[in-house]
Amino acid sequence: MTTRSEMASLDPPPVPSFDRQAPSRLIEALLVRVSLLALTWWVLVGGTDGWGFGCVAVVAIAALSLRLTPPARCRPRLRHVPGFLLFFLFQSLLAGGDVGRRTISPRLPLRPAILHLPLTLPPGPPTWLLMLVVSLLPGTLSTSLGGRTLELHCLDHGLQVKDAVVEVERRIARLFGCPPAPGDDG
Numbered sequence: 001m002t003t004r005s006e007m008a009s010l011d012p013p014p015v016p017s018f019d020r021q022a023p024s025r026l027i028e029a030l031l032v033r034v035s036l037l038a039l040t041w042w043v044l045v046g047g048t049d050g051w052g053f054g055c056v057a058v059v060a061i062a063a064l065s066l067r068l069t070p071p072a073r074c075r076p077r078l079r080h081v082p083g084f085l086l087f088f089l090f091q092s093l094l095a096g097g098d099v100g101r102r103t104i105s106p107r108l109p110l111r112p113a114i115l116h117l118p119l120t121l122p123p124g125p126p127t128w129l130l131m132l133v134v135s136l137l138p139g140t141l142s143t144s145l146g147g148r149t150l151e152l153h154c155l156d157h158g159l160q161v162k163d164a165v166v167e168v169e170r171r172i173a174r175l176f177g178c179p180p181a182p183g184d185d186g
Contacts, residue, residue, distance in 0.1 A: 029071035033062040072124045074178040084175045091137055091168075098138035102155065113157035114143070117150045117165050126176045130168060137164050 037058040045054065102108060121127045131142040131150065139155035154161045172178075 025071050026066065030062055030066060033065055034058055037062055069124075072126075072176075073122055074126065074176040076175055077177050080175045084171055087171055088133060088136070091133070095136050095138045095140075098155075102139075111156045111158060113154050115152045115154060115157075115161060117152060117162060119145075119148050119150055119169065121169055121173060121176075122178050123148075126172050126178050129175075130165075130172050133168050133172070134165055137161070137168065140164070 038054070041054040041058055045051075102110065119127060119130070121130055127145065131145060134140055134142045134150070134152065139159055140161055141153045142150055143153050144151045150165070152161065152165070
């Protein structure tokens, strides 16, 4: 017989709802999304033809996008973008050099491992950006995100992967102006 606590653990995670967001943030997000989608429609159609269907499609898709990906609680701060881009470029060059060195090395120094690293960034765009950027660190590839834990494949478990991920998290938190996710001590 299934207990009540076991049944609760089988429930799907809650879907983000509109009532949890500030109404002004939802309206702003809706206007931005409608504007971007309308611009995309205009470029695809090449003029004013088809706007009857286009308006309905743009509003419906914008509303659906709000349901599936609600507005982020924190946004990128433009003054931190140049520093982050420099960091990103430097890390990309290091990663390319590392892969090149491993490719031409006669000993092919590979000691692969799967790491499970807890995250402190809030869910949403900051975490998504982390997963993308971490994949460009030397010898790493983010493979999945389970709850607040990132699964990461690395070519060499001797690399300081955890320290590198913590540094990327710190830089992304600064870029977005994000506090740690609820429940995190750091």
